[in-house]
Amino acid sequence: MKETNIYETDELVSQYCDFQYAEDHFDVMNFAKACAQKASQYSKTTPRKRALDLGCATGRASFELAQIFEHVDGIDYSQAFIDAAVELQKNGRISYAQNGEGELKKQIIIDLSAYNFGESSARVAFFQDDACNLAPQFKEYDLVMATNLIDRLYEPQLFLKNIHERINVGGILVLTSPYTWLEEYTQKKFWIGGYVDENGYEVSTLEGLTKLLEANFELIATEDVPFVIRETARKFQHTISQMSVWKKR
Amino acid sequence: MKETNIYETDELVSQYCDFQYAEDHFDVMNFAKACAQKASQYSKTTPRKRALDLGCATGRASFELAQIFEHVDGIDYSQAFIDAAVELQKNGRISYAQNGEGELKKQIIIDLSAYNFGESSARVAFFQDDACNLAPQFKEYDLVMATNLIDRLYEPQLFLKNIHERINVGGILVLTSPYTWLEEYTQKKFWIGGYVDENGYEVSTLEGLTKLLEANFELIATEDVPFVIRETARKFQHTISQMSVWKKR
Numbered sequence: 148m149k150e151t152n153i154y155e156t157d158e159l160v161s162q163y164c165d166f167q168y169a170e171d172h173f174d175v176m177n178f179a180k181a182c183a184q185k186a187s188q189y190s191k192t193t194p195r196k197r198a199l200d201l202g203c204a205t206g207r208a209s210f211e212l213a214q215i216f217e218h219v220d221g222i223d224y225s226q227a228f229i230d231a232a233v234e235l236q237k238n239g240r241i242s243y244a245q246n247g248e249g250e251l252k253k254q255i256i257i258d259l260s261a262y263n264f265g266e267s268s269a270r271v272a273f274f275q276d277d278a279c280n281l282a283p284q285f286k287e288y289d290l291v292m293a294t295n296l297i298d299r300l301y302e303p304q305l306f307l308k309n310i311h312e313r314i315n316v317g318g319i320l321v322l323t324s325p326y327t328w329l330e331e332y333t334q335k336k337f338w339i340g341g342y343v344d345e346n347g348y349e350v351s352t353l354e355g356l357t358k359l360l361e362a363n364f365e366l367i368a369t370e371d372v373p374f375v376i377r378e379t380a381r382k383f384q385h386t387i388s389q390m391s392v393w394k395k396r
Numbered sequence: 397m398k399e400t401n402i403y404e405t406d407e408l409v410s411q412y413c414d415f416q417y418a419e420d421h422f423d424v425m426n427f428a429k430a431c432a433q434k435a436s437q438y439s440k441t442t443p444r445k446r447a448l449d450l451g452c453a454t455g456r457a458s459f460e461l462a463q464i465f466e467h468v469d470g471i472d473y474s475q476a477f478i479d480a481a482v483e484l485q486k487n488g489r490i491s492y493a494q495n496g497e498g499e500l501k502k503q504i505i506i507d508l509s510a511y512n513f514g515e516s517s518a519r520v521a522f523f524q525d526d527a528c529n530l531a532p533q534f535k536e537y538d539l540v541m542a543t544n545l546i547d548r549l550y551e552p553q554l555f556l557k558n559i560h561e562r563i564n565v566g567g568i569l570v571l572t573s574p575y576t577w578l579e580e581y582t583q584k585k586f587w588i589g590g591y592v593d594e595n596g597y598e599v600s601t602l603e604g605l606t607k608l609l610e611a612n613f614e615l616i617a618t619e620d621v622p623f624v625i626r627e628t629a630r631k632f633q634h635t636i637s638q639m640s641v642w643k644k645r
Contacts, residue, residue: 173422173634249577249590251598325630328498341498349500375634381574385422385624385634 160205160227161243166376167207168257169245172383178294178374179204182390183211186292186321189368189392190215193317199288201278201306202296205241206232206271210262212292213270220285221273229275235259236268247380279305286313292321295374295388297356298328302337304359311363314395320364323372323388326352356391364393409454409476410492415625416456417506418494421632427543427623428453431639432460435541435570438617438641439464442566448537450527450555451545454490455481455520459508461541462516469534470522478524484508485517496629528554535562541570544623544637546605547577551586553608560612563644569613572621572637575601605640613642 167179187195198216200209205228209221223229235241239259244252259268276282278293279302291314297303314320328341335342339359340352357366369391376384416428436444447465449458454477458470472478484490488508493501508517525531527542528551540563546552563569577590584591588608589601606615618640625633 247590248575248601249587250584251590251592325628326497327628327631335499338498341496341500343500352497379574379576381636381638382576383634385632387630389630 157227157244159225160231161245162376162378163204163228164231164241164243164257165245165255166374167205168262169255169377172375172377173385175373175375175385177207178372178388179207180211181372182292182294182321182323183208183215185370185372185390186290186319186392187212187215189321190290190319193319194289194315197288198290198292199285199313201291201293202299203232203273204228206235206273208292208294209271209273210236210259210264210268212290213267214264216290217270219271220288221271222276222278222281222285223273224275224277226275229273232271232273236271236273246378279303281309281313288314289318290321291318294321294323295325297322297324297339298326298352299332301333303333303339304337307339307356307359311360311395316395318395320360320393320395321390322356322393323390324352325386325388327386328352353389353391360393364395366391367394368392406476406493408474409480410494411625411627412453412477413480413490413492413506414494414504415623416454417511418504418626421624421626422634424622424624424634426456427621427637428456429460430621431541431543431570431572432457432464434619434621434639435539435568435641436461436464438570439539439568442568443538443564446537447539447541448534448562450540450542451548452481452522453477455484455522457541457543458520458522459485459511459513459517461539462519463513465539466519468520469537470520471525471527471530471534472522473524473526475524478522481522485520485522495627528552530558530562537563538567539570540567543570543572544574546571546573546588547575547601548581550582552582552588553586556588556605556608560609560644565644567644569609569642569644570639571605571642572639573601574635574637576635577601602638602640609642613644615640616643617641 196217198212198219200221203209203221213219242256245255328338339355340350372388445466447461447468449470452470462468491505494504577587588604589599621637
């Protein structure tokens, strides 16, 4: 397991509270909400009892899924993210410091009551855990959604090769990623794609995913899903994730 | 003067060739072209003899300004950027490696003939120099344009306090910046804004600029100008620069 976790800072918790709960930018729909809606749609012919939101960050997509699913587990590697999600669930609100110009910050309060989740937010259980080495009790899901997770794992194969064991037959696996492979997160030998193989062939991540998943899943759809993360008052990351949807055989 | 220059890498030259010459993203107009057009518009009641494009990177805005101005100097702190601009001017083309997924790259060729600059590109002279300590010959300009420069200078005051000496009476200074103040570029004591002063007052960069420039310039306009820089096949910086337009008294 990695020894440090760059997600464990207040700055990133604030950035993700902003990403998951604050206003949209450039007319791009809230990404957690968009992914939860799409995942629910792809699950409409399967039972909607148990869902897992893996890499849930501050929990927005977990709360969204709980409007459709009877129970949702939200799991993140970062204890700080889980603490924020639990605080929102328990207290109904959280405050964070939104970056302005330079060192200027603005205190923002997120009030969960504004999102009309009603009673459904109580149907989420948040846990800190490692997607590459999940505890045994996380199983029997109708939906596993992992948004922007795979290119931030230290060994994504550990997650991808084993996740079918935790999904019911006919259940859905939804992955999204911009495939931003970086050695600071994932040693090159563990990249799923985005490299040239020993025969000089350029391996795309979607090909690499297919190779790892096809024994247990059928690829039923891919689509692009944009997201915007606010860094300062004027600077944003604007990224096009690829969503791939896999149905367990 | 700073001892290292993080702009001096092939990766950044490629990124800026892409930024200044490749296709638009998210329907945002090419930033160098947009700034040059706006600056030319703001200069329409003044002579259009000599323009300076300070922080010209790979030269796109300099070439654009040369369609309007009789002579344009394009200056950048990075020798690698100037080399690329000169290569484009001399050979009419340059090739660079555009990032794809992970380590995958695509070779792109920029051909200046596609931009219809005609003879005007010969009216640009490119130089490596330091905006905080410009050589004496850079003077008598009708327009000085500095796009996304001030928050990357080691001591922006040196530039801002002296630039009026190089601009003709009635001439125009156009600044754009997202005011992304970072200590890796500019020590906090030299930030123009984006900090809390000793009285607890939040100083905006536009206020700081006004304080430094008002003795010699009148602020005649501000507007937001967006830009998009491609980092990978799917990841972009999407930023809203503030353009401020100053007329020399």
